[in-house]
Amino acid sequence: MISAMQQQLDFIAYIQRMLVEGEFTATYKYALLHAIADICVEQQNEDQSAPMEIKIDTLVDKFIQLYWNHSMPYAAHSTDIITNTEDMLLKQNSQGQAKFITEIYKLQNAGVKSYNAFKNYQQYNQVISSLRRTFIDGPLWRLQLLSGKEECFLYPHILLGKGREPKRIVLNAGISQCFRRFYDLVVHLSVTEWIEKVQTIKANQTLLGSQSQLQEFLFGSNRTALKVVTPLLIDIQNGLCFYCQKPMNLKNEKETKKTPEIDHFIPFKRYPNDLAHNFVAAHADCNNNKRDHLAAFAHRDRWLEQNLDIHKAEITNKLQPYFYCDADKSLAVSNWAYQVAESSSAKLWLGKNSFEQAKPTAELFTFPNAPQPELNQVAEPAVSLKSVDEALKLPYFPNIKIACGHFKTGDSSDVEYLDAPLGAGKLDPNVHFLARASGNSMNGGKHPILDGDLLLLELITSDRAGSLRGQIVAIERDDISGDGQYLLRKVNKLPNGQYELVAQNPDYEVMIADESMRTFARLKQVVL
Ligand SMILES: [Zn+2]
Known part of the structure; x- marks a missing residue:
């Protein structure tokens, strides 16, 4: 295994070489670099050092977003009278026009006025399908051809290439982290070279004005x-x-x-x-x-x-x-x-x-009047946590059931150690632990949580709090006997300052947090 730092240096060197040695007649390689960088930032990958999967259709969609403005007639400095607006499209391929531009132009002429409108367009799927082939056979495959030879630093080419029907690419371990770390640099390089490419295409010379206008047209805010x-x-x-x-x-x-x-x-x-x-x-x-x-x-x-x-x-x-x-x-x-x-x-x-x-905030989010020390007291498991030698083990509390429904009583007297789930990022047995979900109230939405699911949770302590708004949080309160009760809900702040606890399953009513409740742990992920 190479170190993360070495990989980041290799990443920069690779991007530089790609821009010089890659062979492209269209602007697609810039778009693809930009697209992957955007997706790495937009798609939450819990473990940034793990391989990251990106669906081909997500990339095709991203291409359409990036090329949307490019597919409008460019009129800024034209002195010739051009009657056909298609002649006013900037060429993005030195041998004709890029297919993405032609197809998006058609969409715009069919009345789809913005990328956002396209997302809701009834023929969305057909459009994506019609461009998928171009995308797979072209940029996806060619991006990593350096001086004519495959060098798959970003993602393996297995299953790519002519005649294949891949559904996704998988970024190699650590690559998504490199894109997140160097997003500004990658996007700046790809945009700068992209503009240069558009300027050097001969067919564009009559349409073009100064570079600043071109940049605003291609990449400006609306x-x-x-x-x-x-x-x-x-x-x-x-x-x-x-x-x-x-x-x-x-x-x-x-x-x-x-x-x-x-x-x-x-x-x-x-x-x-x-x-x-x-x-x-x-x-x-x-x-x-x-x-x-x-x-x-x-x-x-x-x-x-x-x-x-x-x-x-x-x-x-x-x-x-x-x-x-x-x-x-x-x-x-x-x-x-x-x-x-x-x-x-x-x-x-x-x-x-x-x-x-910029340093991590220590803002701790608690419900009104929640006594802080008590939180830590209960949060700390009763047994001492051993230091872990070989494979990382996390404490698992079989008697704590994180209720998805109504508060359930549990205690931390029993603890076992299970292997830490792979691909969950940096874990610390003093902070991270495992417990099972119980009940059905979180069975809904994009990421349903089912009865019996093993949950990876992170204790909320004053040094790793941050804002909890919109996150799924295990909430604790004491029952009459003083034992802890636990409930899993999404936390929202209301305009009047109260917090509401929302279940993902609409059959369960929203609860309003009261003084007896404390935020206990945040849900990191369901362990598969
Ligand atoms: Zn002001």
Whole structure:
């Protein structure tokens, strides 16, 4: 096994070689690099050092997203009178046109106005199918041909190639972590070279103007659609700037510094895709001062509360026609951005010219009046945890049943040791433990939890708390005899400050957290 650091160096070297030695007549290799990088950030992979699976259809969908704006007529600097708008499409292949562009152009002419509209298009599956072959035979296979020879550093080629029908690729162990770590660099390189390629294609010369305009056209944020975001966010924020919380100037246009502007909460430069839940309204000067910095943790928590919690549905409803709406994806992207910032000790923007150092927060989330020491007391298993020598073992508490339904009594007097599940990331027997689910209330949604499932849980301690909003959490309370009772629910904060505990199975009613309850452990995953 090579070390993670060596692998990261090899990764950078490989990407550099790929850009030089790869042979492409179309711009697909840039799109594929960009696509894989995006997916690594958007798709939560619990264990970042493990191999990561990506569905071919997810990649094809991502290609359509990336090429969407590229498939509109480019008119900026054209002096010739062009009557056929198809002639105003920039060529993305030196020998004709890239098939993705042609197909997306057709879609747009059939009335599908945005990528988000395409996601809900009734012929979505047919479109994906029609482009899958092109994708598999072209970029997926060719990306890793360096100077004509296969070098499968990113993913194995087994099952790829002409005539095959692969459903997925699997990124080699550690590769998704490299993409997350070096996302900015990979995307910047691929976009820069992509633009250069478009400029050098002869057939594009008559259409093209300056590079800055081309960049804005191909990779800019959708400025026109941003106009619809402003009134919504002004309303949600009661006219206050998201960052400094002071009133924005909604009337006097002379004082432009205080005029509301739309800011990408996770900066567009960091993650160049418009996601509806990523917008906040801020003073022009606050926005300019923040530039491409990530905002401080206090702002992050407020953003989570405003856009992913209280106003989540409203934002989706209002912005759906214009922007891609996926609150889970927004959350995954922000988690990624803050993780990278923490690991590189980046400076986070607090306010005008002031910064804080990115380090893990110690914000502990508890329900009102939950006594902190008690939490730790009960959380600590009664037996001492041995240090583990060979294969990592985790404590398993057969008598604790994490109830999926109603609170169930359990105790931690009995403990066994089981092998730590593979692919679950860094585990620590002092923090991570196993227990079984019991009941049916979490049997629903995208990731159902079934009666009897073995759960990998992480104790919530003051040094690994973070925000628990939207997460699945084991909640504890004492029964009359003083024994612990445990319940698994998703936690949401309500506008009135209370917390609601939501079951994934709609047959179970939402509970409101009360003072007797404490957050005990967060669910890491169901062990298969
Ligand atoms: Zn402000």
